[in-house]
Amino acid sequence: MGKYIIRRLLQMIPVIIGTTFLIFYMVFALPGDPTAGKCGERPCPAAYVAKYRAEHNLDDPMPIRYAKYVAKTATGDLGTNRYGVKVTEDLKKRYVVTGKLALMAVAVEVVIGIAAGILSGIRKGRFIDNLVLVSTLFVISIPVFVIGALCQYFLGVKWGLFPVTVSAKPTLYELFMPAFVLGSLSIAYVARLTRTNLVENLRADYVRTAIAKGLSRKRAVGLHALRNSMIPVITFVGFDFGGLLGGAIVTERIFNIQGIGGYIFRSIYNRDGVAVVGAVTALVIVYLLVNLLVDLLYGVLDPRISHD
């Protein structure tokens, strides 16, 4: 197990280098003068330009610039954005919000998705099953901004249950509606995945054994069949969580959430290269770590998978 983790961590290094090099190259190889527009309507003074270019190694060839960036990143310094704020400071603040939102979205999709999946799985072909299948298809087909706007209108404006947008440091209550909207697409997937696996496992021989052992149907289904059905579902939810930690640009913009997705969007829009590269580097590392955790969890859920 320890060896497996070390091997996986070592495998991350080339992936991180590869992805960050690509993003670094794409951002800084774009034509344009990074100092343009920094000094208002007039061109910047030559001394400032020289200082800026030296600070950002703009006169070095690309591979050298990248190597210097990696060396600096390795010390935990992602540089400062064009407003002079440390990118790590920005990311910290943004990640608190994005993390909260992602966790809540995952909680919503797990609770509602699995419950719906179980209900339709054990009542296969009955009314509730068709209801779940049709409603999940419906949810999958609607774009997220439509669901977001509908929720804002009904839950926020008309019935006044939740705030329409959230504040800079959002509370759990404020984030509930965005989390629901963000999780809604995955609710549908989780419900269908749970249903399919449960239906399949209910036919499994070991469920027949459980019944033959004299266990109640509740235990045979709710423990023996469900425990096996949850393996792919939890794996999916884990990867989904990794994806959500990368931010949700559309949902963040609808509800005015100061998350990581909006930060990257704004940085690209402002051509703030240092911020873009820094944020993407952080995203890549977080995503890889979450993936590693999911793989480890998979081994815990299914004893047949061994990480030796």
Next chain:
Amino acid sequence: MTTTTQPGIRPANATGKITYTPVDGRLLDVEDLHVEFHTDDGIAKAINGVSFTLDQGESLAILGESGSGKSVTAQAIMGILDMPPAKIPHGAVKYCGVDLLTMPDDRRRWVRGAEIAMIFQDALSSLNPVFPVGWQIAEMFRQHRGMNKSDAQAQAVRLMERVAIPAAKERVKAYPHQFSGGMRQRIMIAMAIALDPAVLIADEPTTALDVTVQAQIMSLLQELQQERQMGLILITHDLGVVADVADRSVVMYAGRLVETANVYDLYRNPAHPYTRGLLESIPRLDQKGQTLAAIGGLPPNLLRIPPGCAFNPRCRMAKDVCRVDLPALREVASGRHSACHFAEEVIDA
């Protein structure tokens, strides 16, 4: 629990559960059992009036090809048929005189596992892959007896030792996939005998195993059966397996019994052309080099069982009467029954 007048049931004991006692050593009474499967193509008649009995300490073999209804019979006795699509329109399965088919499921489920237990063909798929084997055995004691975790675990170790699993104490936490096929079947057996059931049904317990392991598992079953005076129902298509273990055997074809006899008579002198065909199709060393005998044709489609004797299209002796009249199971010699119009001729042949 009020005083009950039902035969074989004693009022609830200290644990609040009903105890069953066999009447005159009779454990099971299967009476005119019918099972049908309602499918999109029509009604498949899997069992068409099967009756047999099982006494304490007796081993009964149920023989037949795939699709003859042996497993369905066992599943109907256990109450683990999927209903629907299965339906039991007729018949009774009496355990110690009490009909299981009319028993409400919250009572019947205490019979499963505790009174009548079953082991299946493929132990790998029949054990839950995500729970340790010891946990799966201990579950019997936890659920039926309300035993605490550590006592139940100790019982699991004891049972694993009883079925001769080496290093049982260390392996009690291992998962099914970490055992060999024979060891897994031993674990299935340990789980089945955990609560000292009166009846053990073994549905093709050795089919998935290689030959040397088959013999070990069969002798373990035989040993346990004699030790505990269980009634054993052995379902198999392997006539070689039956010879050593079973006292009595019934042969099934298309959901009916076609012959019942003690094993010795059945082997020496079958009373039904189908049984004869089965015996002739066993490869024999003294007939090396010859073509293997086989029963021509295929078992009937259960959606369209032929009129008359269901075996008539494949029977070498079939006459006109066989295509019209369904032969009843009748006594053809002392203790022997056959459902053939020409049973006497078959015996004499």
